[in-house]
Amino acid sequence: MLASAARNVLVVRRSRKLFQARGSLSVQRSAFRYRSTFSPTPTIPASADDKALITLFDEPSNKPSSFSWSHTGLFGHPSLTHPRALISLTNATLIRAQKLTDRILHARESRDELLKVVKNLDRLSDLLCGVIDLSELVRNAHPDRVWVDAANHAYEALCEFMNVLNTHVGLYEVLKAVFTDKSIFDSLSPEARQTALIFWRDFEKSAINLPPKQREKFVSLSSEILVLGREFQRGAIAPRPPVSIKPEELSGLKDQGMGVRLQLQARFTKRDLLIYPGSLQAQMIMRAAPDEEPRRRVYAATHSSTSEQIQVLETMLQKRAELSQLVGSKSFAHLTLDDKMAKSPGKLQNVNHFLDALMNHTAPAVKDALRALSLKKQEHLRTTNVPIIQAWDRDFYCPPEPPTPPISLPPLTLGTVFMALSRLFRHLYGVNLRPAHASPGEVWHTDIQKLEVVDEKQGVIGWIYADLFARRGKPGGAAHYTVRCSRRTDDDYESGDRLEDLPDLNNNIKDSIEFEAVKRHQLPGQDGVYQLPLVVLLCEFARPSISRGATVLQWHEVNTLFHEMGHAMHSMIGRTEYQNVAGTRCATDFVEFPSILMEHFLNSPMVLSLFDPDSTFSTPQSPNHHIDPCHAIDTYQQILLAALDQMYHSPAVLHNDFDSTTEYAKLQNTRGMIPYVNGTSFQTQFGHLFGYGATYYSYLLDRAIASRVWGNVFSEDPLSRTLGERYKDQVLRFGGGRDPWKMVSAILSSPELESGDAEAMRVVGRWRIEDELGLPGRH
Structure with a gap:
């Protein structure tokens, strides 16, 4: 979390190492503002499944709070009934992964095998990620220490094997053979090419072309950066002296x-x-x-900061710069942005074009807000001159207020919000949420509720496990864990893995075979067999009880739930043949767009009418036009931090005279609207410099895109099935399998954006300010 002076939004970073496990998506939000009114529009009545969600989440559970092992495994996997089974599954997965690696290494012996290389690399990644992602969830959410220890072992063992694969010259040479054989590469589908390109970039970022000694240096630098990053993050949240x-x-x-x-x-x-x-x-x-x-x-x-905290940050930044130059990049920003929306040519310059445009268009509103605060300060101090607003004045003259809904609403229970989400998804996508029975042992705590995601034509297309109530030892905040991604499985051709050559086949890998079998399903009306997505939502809401009744959400918590469900539906609808591009496995600076767009739906009284289970028509009301006068100040400060992130990851950090505090002060005094406070060094508390290095701009970019899509596509008819299907077909279903700029261009009918060049970044930088300030009209 950032300090209150910045009031920033926690951005999700998606690491893109070749065989990196999929992590969680964590965010913090603020409410957006409603600007328009709508005519009454008929809505689909709440179904029995929708109303059942109210009962599911709002009626206090009579089940015992203690957790016990059973004969049913986690997430329905028969073998995962006890922690030792996770260790056995890990060992079996490593054996199968090694066999599949050997198969890929011999692919150049056969043209048929070369045609399968991209598929097999994706299979190998999924084989490992399937266990790592489950282990990541267990080690963060499971209340039993024995399970957590087993999950930690599984995670570390499989990640160690991944690290070997990420720098495996033999695998890289095989993939290069696919790229250099034009007939083979041309035969790949667009999605397969995108997946192959991801693998290629990941290899090249891992110093694969360097001589052995330089590759060793790369590994050494990577380890140093990891240690420094963890130390920096500990310092970022460490208590400051009184x-x-x-x-x-x-x-x-x-x-x-x-x-x-x-x-x-x-x-x-x-x-x-x-x-x-x-x-x-x-x-x-x-x-x-x-x-x-x-x-x-x-x-x-x-x-404040200690000199040691500043030194840790600066050393981390310098090591990142060294690593980047080792692999031929000008800076860590250039290296990181290679596969983002801020792509080459331009890279770092494109991000700066976006941030410059955003600053320029936000600045007038910030000046107006500061002028109003200065007049308040003048009145308070009874001075003749209009005083300057300092950083310590912001909260005094403009106290932060909790977000509120755009219209008056009754208290919203957790079950009511889930019902409204289900109704919204039915309107937009023909998909709804349905309570499902979780067998004993399938979940890790009695609080967890299982939901089926049901398509009106295909039936169940995925599952959401909702772990929503606070408890001791559970991580704080809100998170979306992708435990299982979509992937087509009927064209795996597993016979080529030659598993029959293994001694004692059944005992060695049976756990892995059973684990994989549970994930496969054939949907009505869809060719092929698919691995269906499975996600977990973690929140820390108050638990309902017999004495207090149902959990009533504050408005910011409703925003949180809509945001997280935006990620969940991206995972559910992002039905791809390759797991490396499924759902939220897309560019870091695009991944937040669907979830932020979901928040915008809360601007609409038409959508808010869905909170009433008996409503079949939206009731127009006068919206609340209250706008926080200091909102623009906070947004501008976030833009400055994104610019600081870019500067800290530029070649400048290798200069002998680089000083992170001096650079922060210079940026604040030259481009900021509030003077830098001498003696302060906020940068050591900017924890996202580690996890989101060179990509902190991403949330701003996605806010801009989401604002535009809401205003130009959904705002006048937010329950339109036609528009929902268009958004599903042009954006969600591709996951990361299509260039994000092509998706943005398509949904906005703006072909000039398709190239994603510097001008496109400038254009997006000019979008946000109009909607951010609540100005009327569509853009």
């Missing part, structure tokens, strides 16, 4: 309750107050202390 505040400095505090308590505490102890950054007391002072000095000191303490 600041001393005199009791008299809190006189006139707006929050009389806490202010009086603090003053009484000071008198009783007969000493100054020690205020810890991030505490409730610190937040209260920033929002309510009339005296500017305690706010300044609390701000400075909150944004």
Whole structure:
């Protein structure tokens, strides 16, 4: 999480190593604003399945809270009934993966095998990811320590094997043979070519063309960066030292309750107050202390760093730059952006074109907001001159407010929100959510609810396991875990793996064979057999109880759920033949677009009418046009951080005089709207510099695209099946198997965007500001 001064949105980063496991998608959100009114439009009545969701999530469970092992395995896998089975599955998977690797290495002996190389590389990746992704979920969510230890072992063992594959020269040479044989490459489908290109880029990013000593250097640098990154992230969330505040400095505090308590505490102890950054007391002072000095000191303490923390960050940045130049890239940003929407030619320049346009179009609104705050400060201080707004003034003159719905709504229970989501998906895609029975042992806690995703023509197309309630030991925040991706399986030609050559075949790999068999299904009306997607949603909502009743969500939690379900539906509908491009396995700077677009649907009273199970017509209401006057300030600050991320990952970090604090201050003072505060070094708390290095702009880009698609496609008719099918067919179903710019161009009917060049990035940078400020009209 970022400090309150930035109020940024946590962006998802999707690592694209060749055989990297799929991680979780985690986000934090703020509400968007509704701008238009709609005429009444008939809606499809809530079905029995829709209404059953209310009962499922809102009625307190009578099941015991304790967890016990059973004879039914996790996610329906018969063998996974106890932790030892996960170890056995890992060993069996490694044996099968080695056999498949050997098959690929001998592919040049046969043209028929060369034709299968891309498919077999994807199979190999899926074979490993299938267990790693499950283990990743278990080690983060399972309450039983024995299961967590087994999952950690599985994760580490399989990732170690992946690391070997990522730098395997033999595999690279085989793939090169596919690329250089024109007749073979031309025979591949567009999706297969995209998958092959992903493998190719991943190999080249892993120093595959370098001599052995330089490859060893690459591995060494990669390990150093990982260690430094973990140390940096620990420092980013480490407590900062307290600041001393005199009791008299809190006189006139707006929050009389806490202010009086603090003053009484000071008198009783007969000493100054020690205020810890991030505490409730610190937040209260920033929002309510009339005296500017305690706010300044609390701000400075909150944004402080030790010299060791700064050194860790700068060393990490320099090691990244060294690694990038080792493999022939100008900088880490150039290396990272190669397969993103900000693609070559241009790369780093394209991102800067986007950010520059976004800054220029946001700046007027920021100036207006700051002018209004300056007038408030002038009135408060009773000065003749209009004072400058400093960083510690923001929360005092414009206290943050929780997001609210665009129209008046009754309290929304968790079950009601799921019902509305199901109804929305039925309108848009002909898909709904249906409660499903989870057998004993299938889930890791009694809180988890299993949902089937049901297509009106094909039946069940995937599953969502909802782990939504807070409990001790469970990670905080909201996350979407892709435990299983879509993949076509009937053309695997497994006979070529020569598993029959293994001694004691049944005992060695039977766990893996059974594990894979559970994942395969043939849908009505669809050619082939597919691996159906399975995702897990993790949230930390309050649990319903008999005394308190159903869980009632705050508006930001409703936004969270809509956002996460946007990821889930991307996984469900992104039906591809290759798992490396399935659903959310797409470019980092495109992956958030479907989930952010889902939040926009909450702007519409027509959609909000779906929260009423008895409603069959939307009821137009006057929207709430309240706009946070400081929203533009926070957005601009996020743009600055994206620019800082690009600068920190440019060649400049290798200069002898590089100083991360100086560069941050220079950016804030030259392009920022609020002056830099001397002595502060916020960059050590910008934790996303590790996980999202050179891609922090992604969420801004996806916000811009989602805004445009909402305004130009869905805003006037958000329940249109025609529009939903168009979006499904032109965007969701491709996953990462198509160039994102082609998808954006198609859904917006804007062929000029298809190339994704520098001008396209500038154009997108000019989109966001109009919608962000709630200006009327479609664009």
